[in-house]
Amino acid sequence: MKILITGGCGFVGSNLAIFFKNNKIGTLINSLDNLSRGGSRLNLQRLKKKKIKNFKIDIANNKLVKRLPRYDLIIDCCAEAAVETSKKDINKVFNTNLVGTLNVLKKCTKDKSKLIFLSSSRVYSIDELHKLKNNNKTINEKFSTAGPKSVYGFCKYSSEHLIREFSFLYKIKYIVNRFGVISGPWQFGKQDQGFVSLWVWKHLNKKKLNYIGFGGNGSQIRDVIHIDDVCELIALQVKKINKNFNLLVNVGGGKKNATSLKNLTTLCQQVTSNHIKIGSKKSTSEYDIPYYVTDNSKVKKIYKWRNRKSFLNILQDVYKWMLDNQKELKKYIK
Numbered sequence: 001m002k003i004l005i006t007g008g009c010g011f012v013g014s015n016l017a018i019f020f021k022n023n024k025i026g027t028l029i030n031s032l033d034n035l036s037r038g039g040s041r042l043n044l045q046r047l048k049k050k051k052i053k054n055f056k057i058d059i060a061n062n063k064l065v066k067r068l069p070r071y072d073l074i075i076d077c078c079a080e081a082a083v084e085t086s087k088k089d090i091n092k093v094f095n096t097n098l099v100g101t102l103n104v105l106k107k108c109t110k111d112k113s114k115l116i117f118l119s120s121s122r123v124y125s126i127d128e129l130h131k132l133k134n135n136n137k138t139i140n141e142k143f144s145t146a147g148p149k150s151v152y153g154f155c156k157y158s159s160e161h162l163i164r165e166f167s168f169l170y171k172i173k174y175i176v177n178r179f180g181v182i183s184g185p186w187q188f189g190k191q192d193q194g195f196v197s198l199w200v201w202k203h204l205n206k207k208k209l210n211y212i213g214f215g216g217n218g219s220q221i222r223d224v225i226h227i228d229d230v231c232e233l234i235a236l237q238v239k240k241i242n243k244n245f246n247l248l249v250n251v252g253g254g255k256k257n258a259t260s261l262k263n264l265t266t267l268c269q270q271v272t273s274n275h276i277k278i279g280s281k282k283s284t285s286e287y288d289i290p291y292y293v294t295d296n297s298k299v300k301k302i303y304k305w306r307n308r309k310s311f312l313n314i315l316q317d318v319y320k321w322m323l324d325n326q327k328e329l330k331k332y333i334k
């Protein structure tokens with residue numbers, strides 16, 4: 001099976017490409033990535049070592065996407081992944097995250113390829129998530145998608161609908177994964193995306209951090225899944241795609257991997273043995289949510305899969321990766 005991973009030099013895409021190569025999943029693995037994300041050039045070097053070719057093109061450019069070789073399967077990991085970018089550069093989010101999906105779908109139609117799409121928990125209603133706060137609930141696929149969800153979330157949600165339309169019309173077999181927070185090595189964390197990796201980095205380098213929003217005391221709760229668990233799941237999805245297709249699942253760390261920012265700080269102190277100053281900014285972004293924890297029941301049942309790595313494992317693995325590559329990473333993580 002020939003596989004194209006879009007966003008193949010990103011955090012998820014690069015780990016997936018290398019996991020597939022190491023585990024001999026697929027006969028050919030290629031990547032499409034315009035290298036716009038900080039750190040993607042470092043990931044490109046990792047791909048090159050594994051003889052994985054990257055096509056440096058913009059996913060919004062249909063002419064160039066169309067010209068790529070034929071693949072049996074496209075795994076779409078390409079996105080402007082930061083929710084807050086919706087406010088600063090709406091065109092970038094729209095073109096990459098929605099026009100990009102359209103181009104991928106046109107390519108799938110032309111080549112009769114299957115599609116695995118990385119969607120997001122941000123398709124769910126901001127208002128409804130606000131009502132949950134810390135009430136211990138987990139969120140399944142039936143949770144409300146009504147109302148605003150950020151332009152990022154809108155593009156993911158619209159992409160899901162577009163995929164269903166193309167599947168209906170052109171019989172494209174697809175899987176949509178609505179992921180919660182993913183973390184692990186080779187994630188180049190920023191304030192607005194990849195907060196777990198950012199937290200470890202700032203502790204390691206004894207730099208200042210801020211709790212932002214919801215009173216500025218670090219009370220937001222998220223569940224986090226290890227990239228290795230994600231790779232294992234997507235590998236299973238690839239293997240079983242002729243049996244299990246045209247489905248949509250939530251995937252995340254679940255209750256056992258749920259953490260507040262405050263707890264993340266405590267664990268970072270344990271893992272790095274460093275204590276840093278954490279400031280406080282009280283104002284909350286319209287797009288921020290106080291709580292999200294995944295209900296993995298559906299994906300567990302279909303694939304007999306479960307996420308195995310604990311939240312502490314994630315921090316330990318990120319810390320080790322950062323220690324091993326500290327000098328080089330200084331260029332990419334601020």
Ligand SMILES: NC(=O)c1ccc[n+]([C@@H]2O[C@H](COP(=O)([O-])OP(=O)(O)OC[C@H]3O[C@@H](n4cnc5c(N)ncnc54)[C@H](O)[C@@H]3O)[C@@H](O)[C@H]2O)c1
Nearest residue numbers: 007009010011012034036037058059079081118179181182
């Ligand atoms: N990381 C998470 O916690 C998380 C959670 C839920 C969903 N997702 C989704 O998973 C996918 C992968 O996320 P990630 O964390 O690896 O993000 P990432 O930013 O690390 O990777 C995305 C890659 O896409 C590339 N890219 C961006 N715009 C492009 C364009 N116009 N043309 C070509 N390439 C372009 C970037 O250079 C980058 O390498 C995304 O679709 C994201 O929305 C991620």
